Amino acid sequence: MRSVIHAASRIVVKVGSSLVTNDGKGLDLSALARWAAEIAELKRRGKQVVLVSSGAIAEGCQRLGWSVRPKGVHELQAAAAVGQMGLCQAYETAFREFGLKTAQILLTHEDLADRTRYLNARSTLTTLLNLNVVPIINENDTVVTDEIRFGDNDTLGALVTNLIEADALIILTDQQGLYTADPRKHPDAVFVHEAQAGDAALEDMAGGAGSSVGTGGMITKILAAKRSARSGAATVIACGREHDVLSRLADGEGIGTQLLAPTNRMAARKQWLADHLKLTGRIVLDHGAAQAVRERGTSLLPVGVTAIDGDFLRGEAVACVDQHGEEVARGLVNYSSDEARLIMKKTTREIEATLGYMVEPELIHRDNMVTL
Numbered sequence: 622m623r624s625v626i627h628a629a630s631r632i633v634v635k636v637g638s639s640l641v642t643n644d645g646k647g648l649d650l651s652a653l654a655r656w657a658a659e660i661a662e663l664k665r666r667g668k669q670v671v672l673v674s675s676g677a678i679a680e681g682c683q684r685l686g687w688s689v690r691p692k693g694v695h696e697l698q699a700a701a702a703v704g705q706m707g708l709c710q711a712y713e714t715a716f717r718e719f720g721l722k723t724a725q726i727l728l729t730h731e732d733l734a735d736r737t738r739y740l741n742a743r744s745t746l747t748t749l750l751n752l753n754v755v756p757i758i759n760e761n762d763t764v765v766t767d768e769i770r771f772g773d774n775d776t777l778g779a780l781v782t783n784l785i786e787a788d789a790l791i792i793l794t795d796q797q798g799l800y801t802a803d804p805r806k807h808p809d810a811v812f813v814h815e816a817q818a819g820d821a822a823l824e825d826m827a828g829g830a831g832s833s834v835g836t837g838g839m840i841t842k843i844l845a846a847k848r849s850a851r852s853g854a855a856t857v858i859a860c861g862r863e864h865d866v867l868s869r870l871a872d873g874e875g876i877g878t879q880l881l882a883p884t885n886r887m888a889a890r891k892q893w894l895a896d897h898l899k900l901t902g903r904i905v906l907d908h909g910a911a912q913a914v915r916e917r918g919t920s921l922l923p924v925g926v927t928a929i930d931g932d933f934l935r936g937e938a939v940a941c942v943d944q945h946g947e948e949v950a951r952g953l954v955n956y957s958s959d960e961a962r963l964i965m966k967k968t969t970r971e972i973e974a975t976l977g978y979m980v981e982p983e984l985i986h987r988d989n990m991v992t993l
């Protein structure tokens with residue numbers, strides 16, 4: 622098995638809390654120095670690298686002298702604020718050794734869910750890459766509330782992979798990769814060298830976090846691979862403690878678990894829609910409309926809509942469901958929920974007569990829609 626990393630030119634590397642903080646015992650500075658050396662080597666080979674690093678909360682707890690991770694959101698946020706300083710200082714120092722500049726980017730779910738902020742984040746990241754800077758990304762833990770958290774950085778890594786249309790996501794963790802079951806609990810579990818990202822069988826193999834330091838476990842890594850595959854990016858899950866892991870992957874060595882993506886790449890705009898986690902409403906389609914959207918990817922006309930749930934504005938993202946409540950598609954609406962309620966079930970000709978104007982004949986244009 623030859624590693625896909627050999628041919629990848631833009632790579633997102635995610636390092637988990639369990640590695641960065643040496644199982645919660647403060648930042649593992651020697652590990653950070655090793656990854657900096659390896660990333661510098663990848664850059665020397667002409668690859669662009671974005672680093673997604675966890676560890677702020679664990680480092681913050683260490684600095685605050687808290688031996689047990691607190692449960693309260695505000696304590697966790699305070700710990701993240703303290704720890705993020707340490708994390709950035711450590712990376713800045715480590716990369717400076719190799720003449721590389723770093724940039725801190727803290728993202729929230731909302732930054733990637735909003736079209737304008739998403740495009741801004743993408744432009745800033747690609748500008749930094751063109752300036753030969755290593756962007757170091759973490760979740761903006763201090764401002765997010767529970768409902769909108771990525772929670773684990775595997776999901777964030779996948780969204781960043783899609784955001785910058787990277788060729789590959791490398792998730793470094795404390796295991797060699799994916800096993801058929803959690804090796805901490807099942808020592809006889811078998812190692813999985815290669816699979817298709819999105820294969821449902823993988824989700825059954827993967828369990829939760831093995832330590833009290835990590836948050837997602839293997840399941841979030843498998844789901845991150847599935848998400849990254851939507852933009853055509855492959856994912857490699859490998860052990861961050863393995864000697865020269867990144868350079869060996871770049872040499873083509875088949876270490877870790879390789880999760881392959883289909884070769885056709887979804888257009889960036891549709892990809893963004895698929896990642897648009899925050900939906901503001903629901904549109905119920907009649908049988909014919911659901912079939913047309915599902916099978917032929919057509920635009921959604923008001924005439925095919927039987928109900929509107931929720932309050933949304935023009936341009937917001939909504940789910941399109943069939944009569945059984947099953948999600949068929951997601952898309953950006955051309956009309957607000959108030960307008961949509963007035964024009965649903967009506968033909969194109971009736972839109973202007975009802976509203977006094979017509980923005981577009983479609984409620985959702987197919988260019989702004991992704992079928993699921």
Ligand SMILES: Nc1ncnc2c1ncn2[C@@H]1O[C@H](COP(=O)(O)OP(=O)(O)O)[C@@H](O)[C@H]1O
Nearest residue numbers: 637638639794800802803828831835837838839
């Ligand atoms: N099928 C599996 N294969 C490998 N590891 C698994 C599996 N299921 C659960 N795990 C657990 O997932 C852990 C890695 O996830 P996590 O602790 O969240 O680390 P990180 O901080 O790197 O994200 C492993 O230590 C392991 O115990």
Ligand SMILES: N[C@@H](CCC(=O)OP(=O)(O)O)C(=O)O
Nearest residue numbers: 637638675676677678774836
């Ligand atoms: N943003 C958090 C990281 C969350 C987390 O632990 O993620 P993971 O490394 O996937 O287990 C932090 O920096 O502490």
